[in-house]
Amino acid sequence: MGFARAFGVMVYRQLKRFVKARGRLVMTLAQPIIWIVFFGVGMGSVFSFSNPVAESFIKQVFGGLDYMTYLTTGVVGMTVFLGSFISGITVLWDKQFGFLKETLVAPAPRSAIILGRSFGDTLVVLLQAAIIALVAKAVAPSINLAGLPAALAYGLILGMGLASAGIVISLRMTTPESFQVVMNFVMMPLMFLSGVFYPLDRLPLWAKAIATANPLTYAVDGVRYWLTGASAYGPLKDLVILSAISAVFIALSVWEFRRATLD
Amino acid sequence: MSDIVVVEGLMKRYGDVEAVRGISFRIRKGEVFGLLGPNGAGKTTTIHVIATLLRPTAGRVAVAGHDVAREAAEVRKRIGIVFQDPSLDTALTAYENMYIHGLLYGLGGEELKKRIRELLEFVELREHANRLVRNFSGGMRRRLEVARALLHRPELLILDEPTIGLDPHTRARIWDYIREVQRAEGMTILLTTHYMDEAEELCDRIAIMDRGRIMAEGTAEELKSLIGSDVIIARFDRPACFRDPPIKECRELPDGRVEMVVENAAKALPQLFDAARASGLRIVEVSYRRPTLNEVFLHLTGRELRDSPSSTTRPPAFMARRR
Numbered sequence: 014m015g016f017a018r019a020f021g022v023m024v025y026r027q028l029k030r031f032v033k034a035r036g037r038l039v040m041t042l043a044q045p046i047i048w049i050v051f052f053g054v055g056m057g058s059v060f061s062f063s064n065p066v067a068e069s070f071i072k073q074v075f076g077g078l079d080y081m082t083y084l085t086t087g088v089v090g091m092t093v094f095l096g097s098f099i100s101g102i103t104v105l106w107d108k109q110f111g112f113l114k115e116t117l118v119a120p121a122p123r124s125a126i127i128l129g130r131s132f133g134d135t136l137v138v139l140l141q142a143a144i145i146a147l148v149a150k151a152v153a154p155s156i157n158l159a160g161l162p163a164a165l166a167y168g169l170i171l172g173m174g175l176a177s178a179g180i181v182i183s184l185r186m187t188t189p190e191s192f193q194v195v196m197n198f199v200m201m202p203l204m205f206l207s208g209v210f211y212p213l214d215r216l217p218l219w220a221k222a223i224a225t226a227n228p229l230t231y232a233v234d235g236v237r238y239w240l241t242g243a244s245a246y247g248p249l250k251d252l253v254i255l256s257a258i259s260a261v262f263i264a265l266s267v268w269e270f271r272r273a274t275l276d
Numbered sequence: 277m278s279d280i281v282v283v284e285g286l287m288k289r290y291g292d293v294e295a296v297r298g299i300s301f302r303i304r305k306g307e308v309f310g311l312l313g314p315n316g317a318g319k320t321t322t323i324h325v326i327a328t329l330l331r332p333t334a335g336r337v338a339v340a341g342h343d344v345a346r347e348a349a350e351v352r353k354r355i356g357i358v359f360q361d362p363s364l365d366t367a368l369t370a371y372e373n374m375y376i377h378g379l380l381y382g383l384g385g386e387e388l389k390k391r392i393r394e395l396l397e398f399v400e401l402r403e404h405a406n407r408l409v410r411n412f413s414g415g416m417r418r419r420l421e422v423a424r425a426l427l428h429r430p431e432l433l434i435l436d437e438p439t440i441g442l443d444p445h446t447r448a449r450i451w452d453y454i455r456e457v458q459r460a461e462g463m464t465i466l467l468t469t470h471y472m473d474e475a476e477e478l479c480d481r482i483a484i485m486d487r488g489r490i491m492a493e494g495t496a497e498e499l500k501s502l503i504g505s506d507v508i509i510a511r512f513d514r515p516a517c518f519r520d521p522p523i524k525e526c527r528e529l530p531d532g533r534v535e536m537v538v539e540n541a542a543k544a545l546p547q548l549f550d551a552a553r554a555s556g557l558r559i560v561e562v563s564y565r566r567p568t569l570n571e572v573f574l575h576l577t578g579r580e581l582r583d584s585p586s587s588t589t590r591p592p593a594f595m596a597r598r599r
């Protein structure tokens with residue numbers, strides 16, 4: 014059985030599951046939209062001034078963008094970050110409900126199975142990110158949607174990396190409770206230390222250090238560049254570092270899944 | 277090469293739990309082979325090794341001449357397995373579960389669709405094909421898993437406790453499917469069970485397993501002949517054993533009863549009563565049976581094995597089945 018075919022089957026399975034679980038689409042769209050509406054509107058009003066001097070100062074802080082544009086473009090990246098990680102974690106459910114065994118005895122390359130799974134889930138997440146980008150455009154009209162395909166390419170790389178990270182964790186995780194621990198103590202801090210909500214350059218050193226190793230930092234910066242032209246590191250540096258971090262997670266997931274047994 | 281499965285000196289340890297302690301057996305092409313033993317005997321562990329899902333701690337296991345550790349892909353192609361615990365995608369329909377399985381095993385196109393229809397018909401789920409598995413009963417799920425395991429026409433079908441937790445009606449149906457598959461396709465089947473009637477009903481050969489070891493192996497008849505003809509089980513008011521003819525063998529069971537092997541219990545019982553009275557023993561309880569696999573198991577391990585719950589009363593629907 015060929016690699017491409019097994020890869021395709023798993024993409025198909027993940028898309029099928031998504032179509033069946035329409036509730037999931039609503040759920041995963043709800044959270045970023047809530048951030049945009051409630052956080053964005055609130056913070057946007059704090060940062061908006063009628064005084065042109067203050068206005069230009071704020072724009073300087075947020076890389077030349079008004080706060081709403083800054084935030085919403087960040088939320089596009091955040092959607093991919095959380096969505097694909099959670100999709101990777103659902104391997105835990107496959108473990109719980111037994112479907113994992115079905116894929117483990119299949120005469121198909123394990124690497125194709127796990128990569129196809131990540132890719133299928135990432136496609137779903139990219140669809141959500143695209144919807145968020147449209148919502149963002151509605152509240153932040155200066156967003157340039159022509160850059161969306163390029164922005165989604167960064168999303169694809171981030172999504173594959175985070176889905177793979179979720180898979181690695183859930184293959185090693187023994188209880189669903191550890192999921193909450195990972196969400197609260199790893200994912201939440203990373204979400205904030207990434208430039209989604211505020212720029213990183215004035216943060217204390219320890220926070221900067223975390224942000225520097227955070228793949229979301231580079232994905233958000235890249236997405237923001239393609240949607241607005243504003244960037245802290247430049248799109249090429251973003252692409253290179255993001256790809257490197259994701260590649261590590263992808264390789265780890267393949268390695269873990271190839272040697273997975275029921276021990 | 278008529279042995280499709282060869283297990284030699286298989287050992288499997290989980291941490292410091294020795295689940296399988298050096299077992300050997302062979303399964304011939306076309307036969308139904310059963311691993312019979314109580315919970316914790318190591319049956320599931322054994323078949324997970326055969327199915328390439330666990331690495332053996334020691335020993336050698338080959339399926340159709342391919343080593344399970346070194347040529348896992350070759351082995352996986354040739355087996356279909358129904359796990360003891362469900363392994364379906366409950367978020368998808370029965371049809372989609374079948375379809376994805378078919379694609380993963382290299383099938384496709386019209387042929388796959390036709391085969392799915394046939395098999396769903398076979399396990400009587402055709403009209404439920406487009407329902408989500410989440411809404412299926414336990415029995416429906418098990419039937420779907422049987423159909424799915426057959427989809428790619430495996431050389432070896434592995435069934436781990438195929439009727440555990442099922443009602444007698446569904447159990448009878450599953451038994452029926454197993455017989456049918458065996459008759460129509462001549463497929464080799466390896467099944468595990470802790471119900472002795474199930475093993476006796478379905479299996480050509482049985483290996484009795486307990487605490488990680490195989491205690492005996494053979495046809496049901498061969499296993500029963502390990503004890504002789506009839507077995508008398510009695511309880512006296514104090515420990516005692518009789519070994520004079522017609523009693524061929526006598527041993528005390530851990531629960532205090534005494535097991536006596538005789539040629540013909542109907543004739544031997546009056547003699548036993550006389551012998552007991554002569555030695556001043558009172559008989560508290562006594563029964564005799566033609567040996568069943570339970571007696572064999574009791575004989576080999578000192579503990580009892582169960583029948584499947586109320587399997588003696590076959591529901592009428594079973595009789596009325598047309599296939």
Ligand SMILES: Nc1ncnc2c1ncn2[C@@H]1O[C@H](COP(=O)(O)OP(=O)(O)O)[C@@H](O)[C@H]1O
Pocket residue numbers: 275276290293294295313314315316317318319320321322
């Ligand atoms: N993953 C595991 N980790 C540790 N011990 C296990 C594991 N799986 C099974 N065991 C132990 O190994 C023994 C055999 O189990 P198993 O093969 O499931 O027996 P059976 O299928 O005959 O009931 C049992 O004592 C069980 O508790």
Ligand SMILES: [Mg+2]
Pocket residue numbers: 319320321360436437
């Ligand atoms: Mg078992």
